[in-house]
Amino acid sequence: MNLGRLFVAATLAAAAACLLTACGGGSKAVVTTPQTLPVASATGSDRFLLFPNPQQESQAPALKPIDSMEYAKAYYKAIDLNDEKNTLEKWKTANGFGMGGNEVTVVFGDRRDLGYGRRMTARRNPLTGDIAFIVENYQVDPGGVYGFSALSIEAAVRQDTRWRILINAIEYSPATPGGVAFAKFFNFNPVTGAREFQVDLDGRGKKFMPGPCLTCHGGRGDGLIPDGFGNLLFPVVHNSLSQAPGDTQAHLAPLEVDRFEFSPLPGYTRPELEEKLKTMNLFILCSYPRPAGTRLGVPAGFCERRPDNGSEWQGSAAAELLIEAYGGDAPRDMFKDTFVPAGWKGDNQSLYDEVVAPSCRACHILRGTAGNAQIDFTTLDSFQSYAIFPGDYSPNGKTAGFDDRIKTHVIDRGDMPLAKFVFDNFWSSGGPERLAQFLDAQQFTVRDASKAVLQPGRPVANPGPDRLISRGPVQLSAVATKFEDTFVWTLVTRPAGPEPILTNANSAQPVFNASVDGIYTLRLVASKGSVQSAPAILTLKVEGAPTGKKIAFDDVRPILENATCGPSCHNASRGPPAPPVFFVAANGGVRGDREVFYAEVRSRINFTDIVASPLLRKPSGRHHNGGLIANFDDTQVPGDPVRSSYDLFVNWIVAGAPLDPPP
Amino acid sequence: MRATIAACRGLASTAMAGVLLLGQSTVSLGQSDVPGLFDIPLGIDASIGYLYDDNVTRAPSGPDKLSDQFYSLNASKTFAFPVTDFTRLSLEAFGGGELAVKHSNLGNVFGGIQAAFQYRGSTEFDAPTFSLFARGLGEHFGSDLRSGYRLTAGVSARQPITETLGVFGALARTWRNANNSVFDTHENSALASVDWTIAPYGTLTFTGEYRRGTLVSTGQKTLTIIDIAQAFVNDDVFTSPQMIDYRFEAKSWLTTLDYNLPINATSALDLSWRWVQTTSTEKASFPGGGALKYFDNQFNVVLLVRF
Numbered sequence: 001m002n003l004g005r006l007f008v009a010a011t012l013a014a015a016a017a018c019l020l021t022a023c024g025g026g027s028k029a030v031v032t033t034p035q036t037l038p039v040a041s042a043t044g045s046d047r048f049l050l051f052p053n054p055q056q057e058s059q060a061p062a063l064k065p066i067d068s069m070e071y072a073k074a075y076y077k078a079i080d081l082n083d084e085k086n087t088l089e090k091w092k093t094a095n096g097f098g099m100g101g102n103e104v105t106v107v108f109g110d111r112r113d114l115g116y117g118r119r120m121t122a123r124r125n126p127l128t129g130d131i132a133f134i135v136e137n138y139q140v141d142p143g144g145v146y147g148f149s150a151l152s153i154e155a156a157v158r159q160d161t162r163w164r165i166l167i168n169a170i171e172y173s174p175a176t177p178g179g180v181a182f183a184k185f186f187n188f189n190p191v192t193g194a195r196e197f198q199v200d201l202d203g204r205g206k207k208f209m210p211g212p213c214l215t216c217h218g219g220r221g222d223g224l225i226p227d228g229f230g231n232l233l234f235p236v237v238h239n240s241l242s243q244a245p246g247d248t249q250a251h252l253a254p255l256e257v258d259r260f261e262f263s264p265l266p267g268y269t270r271p272e273l274e275e276k277l278k279t280m281n282l283f284i285l286c287s288y289p290r291p292a293g294t295r296l297g298v299p300a301g302f303c304e305r306r307p308d309n310g311s312e313w314q315g316s317a318a319a320e321l322l323i324e325a326y327g328g329d330a331p332r333d334m335f336k337d338t339f340v341p342a343g344w345k346g347d348n349q350s351l352y353d354e355v356v357a358p359s360c361r362a363c364h365i366l367r368g369t370a371g372n373a374q375i376d377f378t379t380l381d382s383f384q385s386y387a388i389f390p391g392d393y394s395p396n397g398k399t400a401g402f403d404d405r406i407k408t409h410v411i412d413r414g415d416m417p418l419a420k421f422v423f424d425n426f427w428s429s430g431g432p433e434r435l436a437q438f439l440d441a442q443q444f445t446v447r448d449a450s451k452a453v454l455q456p457g458r459p460v461a462n463p464g465p466d467r468l469i470s471r472g473p474v475q476l477s478a479v480a481t482k483f484e485d486t487f488v489w490t491l492v493t494r495p496a497g498p499e500p501i502l503t504n505a506n507s508a509q510p511v512f513n514a515s516v517d518g519i520y521t522l523r524l525v526a527s528k529g530s531v532q533s534a535p536a537i538l539t540l541k542v543e544g545a546p547t548g549k550k551i552a553f554d555d556v557r558p559i560l561e562n563a564t565c566g567p568s569c570h571n572a573s574r575g576p577p578a579p580p581v582f583f584v585a586a587n588g589g590v591r592g593d594r595e596v597f598y599a600e601v602r603s604r605i606n607f608t609d610i611v612a613s614p615l616l617r618k619p620s621g622r623h624h625n626g627g628l629i630a631n632f633d634d635t636q637v638p639g640d641p642v643r644s645s646y647d648l649f650v651n652w653i654v655a656g657a658p659l660d661p662p663p
Numbered sequence: 664m665r666a667t668i669a670a671c672r673g674l675a676s677t678a679m680a681g682v683l684l685l686g687q688s689t690v691s692l693g694q695s696d697v698p699g700l701f702d703i704p705l706g707i708d709a710s711i712g713y714l715y716d717d718n719v720t721r722a723p724s725g726p727d728k729l730s731d732q733f734y735s736l737n738a739s740k741t742f743a744f745p746v747t748d749f750t751r752l753s754l755e756a757f758g759g760g761e762l763a764v765k766h767s768n769l770g771n772v773f774g775g776i777q778a779a780f781q782y783r784g785s786t787e788f789d790a791p792t793f794s795l796f797a798r799g800l801g802e803h804f805g806s807d808l809r810s811g812y813r814l815t816a817g818v819s820a821r822q823p824i825t826e827t828l829g830v831f832g833a834l835a836r837t838w839r840n841a842n843n844s845v846f847d848t849h850e851n852s853a854l855a856s857v858d859w860t861i862a863p864y865g866t867l868t869f870t871g872e873y874r875r876g877t878l879v880s881t882g883q884k885t886l887t888i889i890d891i892a893q894a895f896v897n898d899d900v901f902t903s904p905q906m907i908d909y910r911f912e913a914k915s916w917l918t919t920l921d922y923n924l925p926i927n928a929t930s931a932l933d934l935s936w937r938w939v940q941t942t943s944t945e946k947a948s949f950p951g952g953g954a955l956k957y958f959d960n961q962f963n964v965v966l967l968v969r970f
Binding site for chain 1: 807808843844845884885886889890892893894895896897899947948949950951952
């Protein structure tokens with residue numbers, strides 16, 4: 001009995017202790033409700049699915065950036081003039097869904113690009129050859145980290161509309177019956193079916209159409225053009241075959257089946273869907289232009305790929321990917337992604353396998369033109385052409401054709417990889433190390449003191465392009481600096497004579513005032529908290545007294561219209577390979593549409609990173625079918641006669657690239 | 664003496680437990696004229712028990728449905744205070760604990776107090792006993808999420824039918840306030856039981872209960888679970904694979920078959936089987952999506968001793 005009493009006493013004591021400890025003060029475990037959105041803000045500022053050149057708004061004429069309502073409206077106006085497809089039902093009816101023909105549906109998990117469960121239905125009109133894809137996108141991971149979840153596939157299989165976050169559609173059809181088909185992008189409200197001007201593809205907030213689609217479908221991000229009546233129109237890409245506004249030269253993307261995830265549910269496993277996926281990929285291949293001498297890639301009688309026009313995107317890399325995945329001209333039913341382009345086989349194949357294929361290929365494979373295809377990264381040489389170390393000006397100038405775009409986009413600015421999900425996967429993979437090895441070999445500095453690969457998010461100083469300026473006060477600009485809180489400008493070298501005055505040296509836009517001609521160098525260090533950027537050097541050539549003249553479009557226009565740029569190349573009557581923009585009329589004469597011309601030229605300026613502007617990169621020989629144009633040699637110090645046009649263009653851009661001289 | 668305390672298992676909702684305790688108390692009242700029953704020096708009921716639960720996660724059939732075994736120690740003491748000739752106030756202090764064999768953090772200690780105001784209109788054999796009761800319970804689990812308090816309040820009635828047959832009924836509401844809000848639940852319950860005493864072989868009791876309210880299950884995320892869940896949290900017991908605890912609205916049917924075998928004047932052996940069927944009131948939101956349903960069986964052996 002004593003033992004029993006001891007037991008009872010112990011039990012009651014434990015119970016009493018329980019009463020005192022039960023109120024633990026609340027668990028720290030995170031409670032989630034199904035309404036809690038996935039977390040998608042883990043990697044800082046939103047720089048995903050945006051064109052590196054966002055197009056800057058202007059007042060005279062009034063132009064708008066890509067991520068704007070005006071741009072979205074102009075786009076839908078261009079591809080659906082009479083609003084005949086402004087709802088999902090209308091769009092489906094217009095594209096013949098449910099009316100027979102070759103229509104297939106698949107469900108898969110997009111575990112590489114956007115992380116959705118996707119229910120995709122494709123239809124090819126047997127009479128016209130028009131193709132339409134509609135994609136219901138499902139995202140089920142309340143409270144989780146934005147990205148792939150097997151639940152999203154299940155939701156797509158079961159069509160659990162509670163989790164259907166987007167309905168996207170792509171239509172490959174002509175602007176007018178009988179015309180040349182091109183890809184058009186639509187976004188519909190997942191509940192009402194109304195066509196939407198904005199889309200949030202990655203949980204980072206809404207962006208205006210069609211930018212988030214075009215960025216990874218090979219589309220161009222050209223600026224709008226004024227119509228002279230206060231309206232903004234979508235531009236025509238002048239080397240397109242369709243010549244239709246709204247034909248952004250975007251394309252249907254291959255379905256890289258090996259990179260999808262599938263449901264285990266009956267009817268939705270990969271083996272059960274392979275045939276349908278193959279049908280879709282053949283549809284896609286049918287939409288690609290076919291350069292002479294290349295493989296058709298589809299079974300006889302399936303479709304005819306139209307011949308390319310000799311100027312446009314050739315489709316070769318994407319077509320080869322699909323053709324090889326199905327064993328050549330489609331004799332294999334299973335997609336097998338072992339494709340390595342011939343130009344990547346060899347010592348650097350691992351760079352392709354670990355970096356290019358998982359993180360770059362999906363978007364880059366849809367880019368490029370006949371005259372400038374390097375951007376499709378289908379060879380090591382083309383990839384390497386974006387990673388040529390500049391060196392410095394002395395003694396014989398910088399490296400010819402220097403190009404730091406890969407380092408700039410991936411290591412510094414962090415706007416590549418383009419999609420957040422791909423970006424996150426890249427930085428959690430071995431890709432950065434492999435890329436760093438490549439960039440190391442190219443002499444770029446991409447590691448910190450501990451040899452770790454530098455990551456975007458640290459401050460990166462950018463003092464703007466080297467310039468030719470006159471004596472007197474000149475405003476400098478570090479607005480292209482990234483991830484910074486503070487700036488420190490210091491003078492490094494100067495010619496003999498009075499020291500120049502640097503006003504507001506701790507700001508983004510100090511004023512430099514020199515009274516003596518010569519070459520000056522300044523150093524910019526940006527900081528974020530206690531983290532300092534690597535110093536960046538700005539070289540200024542001071543030459544002559546200020547003229548008081550305010551630079552405007554008409555100062556640079558003659559260079560665009562001169563014999564080298566205009567009549568011989570950027571000519572509206574130019575044969576293939578023609579560039580996407582022309583500077584003179586078909587007869588070689590002056591364009592009569594001055595404001596449109598201006599808008600098209602301005603569209604090729606990247607105000608967020610001036611040296612990245614095509615208006616500077618192309619004539620200075622970067623990925624330009626015309627090579628280096630006279631007086632655009634930016635390997636030389638500002639003020640050198642061989643870069644006089646480059647200096648002029650830079651100064652026009654720095655001044656805001658005005659159409660007319662400011663009052 | 665009846666098996667009661669084992670019903671306090673933390674994973675089981677305490678609505679039934681409270682009511683059963685009350686039922687026990689009421690039954691004891693009905694039998695309080697048994698000579699010597701309250702003459703034992705301490706008047707403390709204690710028990711040691713073993714329980715097998717085939718679904719501690721409260722999961723539908725499949726990989727998430729996990730079983731466990733529990734060893735329990737419990738004790739209670741009841742104080743009765745006559746108020747009038749026909750009423751009395753009963754206070755019971757109780758406490759105990761459980762050890763889980765497989766999932767140790769399901770183990771817990773608990774303690775609490777129950778108060779009941781009881782009315783019996785006469786001393787006639789067939790006079791019913793009515794009761795208003797309230798019960799507070801604190802519980803501390805190895806799982807931080809689950810620890811907290813429970814409160815139950817309700818009414819009950821007991822009606823002897825014959826010398827050997829009695830019926831009991833109760834309506835109750837239970838609130839749970841846990842460290843983690845996913846485990847903050849509430850439910851209403853209606854209970855009825857029949858007990859049949861076959862002297863000297865013991866008492867057989869059959870109990871049926873209906874509950875409606877919120878409860879918590881544990882499992883890996885599925886579309887159905889996410890669809891019906893009000894809230895969920897990563898569990899701190901079932902972590903490999905990581906499961907979630909999810910609260911949802913449900914209705915449950917519970918039946919308990921209990922056999923109480925007296926050993927001597929101060930001890931008894933109690934054997935029971937509880938069967939539970941729970942169905943969510945919400946359905947998954949996809950076409951053809953159904954409700955979530957699970958079954959649970961608990962087999963319990965308890966040695967009860969009165970000191």
